[in-house]
Amino acid sequence: MDTRQWRDTIAAAQAGDRQALDDLVAGWLPLVYNIVGRALNGHADVDDVVQETMLRAVDNLGSLRDPDSFRSWLVAIAMRQIRDRARRRTAPAPLEEATASDAADFAELTVLRLQLEGQRREVAEAVRWLDDEDRQLLSLWWLEVAGELTRRELAAAAGVSRQHAAVRVQRLKERVETARGIVRALDGACPDLRELTGRWNGRPDSVWRKRLARHIRGCGYCGDTREAVVPAERLLVGIALVPLPVGFTLSLALGGKTAAAATAAATSVGWSAKAMAALTQPFVAVTAGATIVAGGAYVVTQPSDSPPPRVIASPTAASTARPPVTISPSVTPSLSPSPSPTPKKADLYGTVVDAVDRAPDPDARPAALPHRPESGITSTWGAKAVMQHRGETVTLSGQGYVLVRWQIAPQDRPGGLTMPTWTGLKGRLFHVASGGGRRMDDATGPDTTGMGGPDTGYTVLPNGTQQMWQNEYFYLDGSVDLTVNERGASYGLTVFPSSWEAADKDINYGPPQGAVRYGLVRDNGKDTAPVPQYVTRESPADPATVSQRSRV
Numbered sequence: 034m035d036t037r038q039w040r041d042t043i044a045a046a047q048a049g050d051r052q053a054l055d056d057l058v059a060g061w062l063p064l065v066y067n068i069v070g071r072a073l074n075g076h077a078d079v080d081d082v083v084q085e086t087m088l089r090a091v092d093n094l095g096s097l098r099d100p101d102s103f104r105s106w107l108v109a110i111a112m113r114q115i116r117d118r119a120r121r122r123t124a125p126a127p128l129e130e131a132t133a134s135d136a137a138d139f140a141e142l143t144v145l146r147l148q149l150e151g152q153r154r155e156v157a158e159a160v161r162w163l164d165d166e167d168r169q170l171l172s173l174w175w176l177e178v179a180g181e182l183t184r185r186e187l188a189a190a191a192g193v194s195r196q197h198a199a200v201r202v203q204r205l206k207e208r209v210e211t212a213r214g215i216v217r218a219l220d221g222a223c224p225d226l227r228e229l230t231g232r233w234n235g236r237p238d239s240v241w242r243k244r245l246a247r248h249i250r251g252c253g254y255c256g257d258t259r260e261a262v263v264p265a266e267r268l269l270v271g272i273a274l275v276p277l278p279v280g281f282t283l284s285l286a287l288g289g290k291t292a293a294a295a296t297a298a299a300t301s302v303g304w305s306a307k308a309m310a311a312l313t314q315p316f317v318a319v320t321a322g323a324t325i326v327a328g329g330a331y332v333v334t335q336p337s338d339s340p341p342p343r344v345i346a347s348p349t350a351a352s353t354a355r356p357p358v359t360i361s362p363s364v365t366p367s368l369s370p371s372p373s374p375t376p377k378k379a380d381l382y383g384t385v386v387d388a389v390d391r392a393p394d395p396d397a398r399p400a401a402l403p404h405r406p407e408s409g410i411t412s413t414w415g416a417k418a419v420m421q422h423r424g425e426t427v428t429l430s431g432q433g434y435v436l437v438r439w440q441i442a443p444q445d446r447p448g449g450l451t452m453p454t455w456t457g458l459k460g461r462l463f464h465v466a467s468g469g470g471r472r473m474d475d476a477t478g479p480d481t482t483g484m485g486g487p488d489t490g491y492t493v494l495p496n497g498t499q500q501m502w503q504n505e506y507f508y509l510d511g512s513v514d515l516t517v518n519e520r521g522a523s524y525g526l527t528v529f530p531s532s533w534e535a536a537d538k539d540i541n542y543g544p545p546q547g548a549v550r551y552g553l554v555r556d557n558g559k560d561t562a563p564v565p566q567y568v569t570r571e572s573p574a575d576p577a578t579v580s581q582r583s584r585v
Contacts, residue, residue: 043100054091061107062087063274064181068111070139070275071172073118074160079139082118086111105186108173112190115169139275152213154417156265159212161237170205178266181274209265215245218255220417224542226255227470231549235440382461382560382585390499392472395550402466402537403558405508407433410530420517421525426576429530430512434465436531437505437515441473442523443485443492449521450492454579455568460511462585463562468539468552469503475549492522497581499566506536507565508556518577 039060045053062083069082089110097106139160160168173190176182182190188198218226229248233241249255393399410431412418418427421440429435441450455462473483473492483503485491494500517526540552556562567579 039103040100043094043097043103047094047097054094058087058091061090061104063277064104064176065107065111066277067176067274068108068172069115071160071175072112072115072165072169074139074168078118082111082114086114089114104182105189108182108186108190112169112173112192151416152263153268154415155213155216156209156268158216159209162212162215162242163208164239167205167208170201171209174202174205179274206265210262211246212242213262213265214249214255215242218245218249218252221255223252223254224538225252227542231470382564389497392474392500393550393553397551399466399540399552400554402533402540402554403556404533405434405465405510405556405558407533409433410435410509412528412530414528416529418528419525420528421519423517423519426514426516427528428512428514429509429528431530432510433508434531434533434536435507435509436529436535437507438469438527438529439473439501439503439505440525440527441483441485441492441501442525443489445523447485447490447492447522450494450524451518451520451522451577452495452498452567452581453515453517453526454576455565456514456516456576456579457572458511458513458568458570458585460509460513461560462511462513462564462568463508463556464505464565465508465556465562466506466536466540466552466554467502467504468506468536468542470542470552471549472500472502474500492524495581497566502553504539504552506531506539513568514572514576516576520577 039057042053042056042060046057065086066079066083069086070079073079073082086107090107093110097103160171163171170191173182173187177184177187184195184198187202188195191198191201193201219230226245226248229244230241408431410429410433413428414420420427437453471483476482478486480487482491484493515526515528517524519525540554542551564585566581568582568585569579570585571579573579
C-alpha cells in the first residue's frame, strides 16, 4: 500500500471529512489486522489490540505532520500496542496456553483464507513454533517481503536501526527454517518421530521445538527433504493480506467517550470542530467490504478480494449455526438428524457396522490390509485440508486412499459431537483402516482420554457411533464431499490424499515407547467392506441431517 496514493484522503480526514476518514479506516485496517494477528497468532486479544491501534490512530491523526509517513506511523502504533499488551500481562502464558482456547489461530486462518498449499502453507504454519518476540518481527518481515512495508519502516516499527534490523531478520529467517522443518517432519511418517511425540499434547512450545529440532538434525528420514526447499522470502513475495473476517467489528467512537470528552480529547491534538461534529454523530456509510454504522462501529460484511467461504449452497438456518465466519448467531438446531432418502435397493453395498466396535488389544497386530487399485485422489483443498468450522467442505475425487485425522478440543468446548458427513457420493467409498497409534478414547492420564477429562469435560458421541481413531483411512473410487458439522463439541478434521503404503505403515507401527496400540484393518477387499456411518448419495441442504447408516 503506497501512502502517496492516500495523501489527499489523509489530508481530507485531518480536515474533518467524514467519508475520507471512513475510506482511510477501510483501506488500512487490513494491514493492521495482519500485523497484530500474525504477531499474536490469532490470540483472543487480537481484536482488542487492533481496535486500540485504530482508535489511537483516529485520535492522533491531527498530529500527523507528513501524510507520506502515515504507513510507518500507523505500523509503529500497532507495534507499540502489541508490546504494551505483553507488558500488561503480569505473567505471560506459555505459547500453548495462549492458543489453546482459540478456534482457529492466525496460521490456520492464513492457510484457509489465502488458499496456501505446499511450502507456502508450511511457512504459515511455522509461525506457531516461534516465540512471541520472533512472531512480532515476523509480522513485519512478512509484510516487507510481500511488498507492504519497507525495511526502513520495519526498523522504525521494531524500534531498532536498519543495521540491527538486518541482523534480527537474518536470525529470524534461521528460526523460521527450523520451524518449517518441524512442520514438514510432523506431516511425514517417521516412526522414530511418532515414538518421540507419543506423549506430546499437540501444542507447540519451546521445549518441544528444541526436542523436535534435535531429532530432525539427527534423523535421516526427517532431514531428507523430498523437494528443494525454497527460501521463505521467495515464497512470500507478492502474497496478499489475509482478509478481515466477516463480522469483524471495530468501534471508532473514540473509545466510547462522550461527545464532550471526545471533543476535548480531539481538540487537544488539533482536530477541527467539523471533524468532531462528524465523529460524535450517528451515521451510516458503506465502504468497500465494510459498513460504518451508528456510533462509529465498523462491521465487515464481506472480505475484499477473498474467495467465498467453503459452505454448502442454499444453507438453512440450521446449517449456518456455526459457519467459518459469522455476522450474527443463529438458532441452534436439534441434534436429532432427519432421515435421508433411502437409495434404491440395487445400489446398496457395504457391511452393516452400526454396532459400536470394541477396542482391540494394543498388542494385537492388525490383519493384512487389502491393496485396492489406486490412480490417485484429488482434493479441492490441495494436499492438506484443515477444516475447523461448521459447514467447511472438501470435495475428493479419484481412485485411492484418503486419510482423515481427528483433532478433538474438549478444552475449547466439550459436549455432544455432531459427526462429519459424506454426501453426494458417486461411486464407492469404504472405511478401510484406523491408525495413528491410538483411539480417541484411549487413556492419556489417570482419568483423561483424547475425548477430555474431569477438568475440561468430555466429548460425547451419538449413540451407536464408532469411536474415532486419531487417523482414519478411507478408500474412494469416484467422488464425494466431506463436511464438518461442528455444533455441540469443538473438533476439526485434517484431510490428506494418501496411499495404501502410508496406511499400511501407519497401522502396523507400534506400540513400544509412545504409541498406544497397533492399528485396525476394516477392509476385506470386497464390496461388503465397511463404509462410513454417515454417508449418502444425496446432497441435502444441511449435511448434518444425514442419517447414521453403514450401507449406501
